[in-house]
Amino acid sequence: MKPFKSFILFSFGMLTFTACSDDEPAPEPINEEEIITTFTATFVPQGGGTTITLQSRDLDGDGPNPPEVTVSGDFAENAIYDGTIVLLNETETPAEDITTEVEEEDEEHQFFYTVGSSLNANLEYANFDGNGNPLGTAFTMTTTTASSGTIAFTLRHEPLKPNSGLADAGGETDLAVTFSVNIQ
Template identity: 60%
Template sequence: MKKFKLSILAAIAITGLVFTGCSSDDDAPTIVNEEEVITTLSVTLVPTAGGNTITLVSRDLDGDGPDAPVVTVSGNLAANATYTGAVAVLNETETPADNITLEVVEEDLEHQFFFTVGGGLNITTDGFNLDSEGNILGTTFNVTTGAASSGTYTVALVHEPTKPNTGVADAGGETDIEVTFNVTIQ
């Protein structure tokens, strides 16, 4: 009787393995979209009426490592001027550097750049380029300065924001990178 019970249990176990080991080949594999590594955010501001191009750069080559990002601003913005802006994000842990901006543009419905002014800085940002559904993407934009002032200019890239939105406060999503620059207009 023991051999019979063991044979039945073995048959049941083997049958269970056969049915659970086989699966339908009709199931599509899940596509994994790995989160991009962003080490560098660069904003280039080109004056429309002559003058110096200004670059704002944050570079954090060790990512979440112990070293703080190196944040630089190449100079002061001119008062009462207009600039054409472009933002780029890179992964400089690879050689050559991987231009993540290309992926952001390709996946435009899933990304948006936000620009926030603080501390009395007299600046407006508008004229953003749009995604494929007519909502703000923000890889290119215009900056208009007012009277001399200083303050902060924060640039954030948000992944999967709610679009349209009125700004970063109601966009939701996840922040891929956010950098605050100390800016002076003179």
């Protein structure tokens, strides 16, 4: 009977030893996606003029109501605008500024700008991640002649960096909004 007790104690000890092993990798922390209810792009003309604001606000998320999309006015011809993007989660009080998190995790995010072919404007990145790749929460827009068209903003999470644009960036879309605008 003594060998049987020794066998039981030895087996229990081995189970305890293997259960406490550090060979198993620790699970990766879950980085839950943030809720973005409000996108605001502000365009400030260099040299003075009227600031233009584009906003998409969707307080019910995937709910039945469509986002409220507003454009505060028309862009001027032959102008250069300094632009900034602000992302908010307005389901919380006070509203949480998601822009801060995107900028802190700059290597894991990138905004892409798509200017419709009929709009005489060009957007360029004005801020970059720690590796020198585009981030895009700040940008410059240059307009030329009068036209009408669209500007789309797409935020990708964990895109391939560097990339040549939205088509080969991969990653997951956190936000996609499109605005109809005019240059007068």
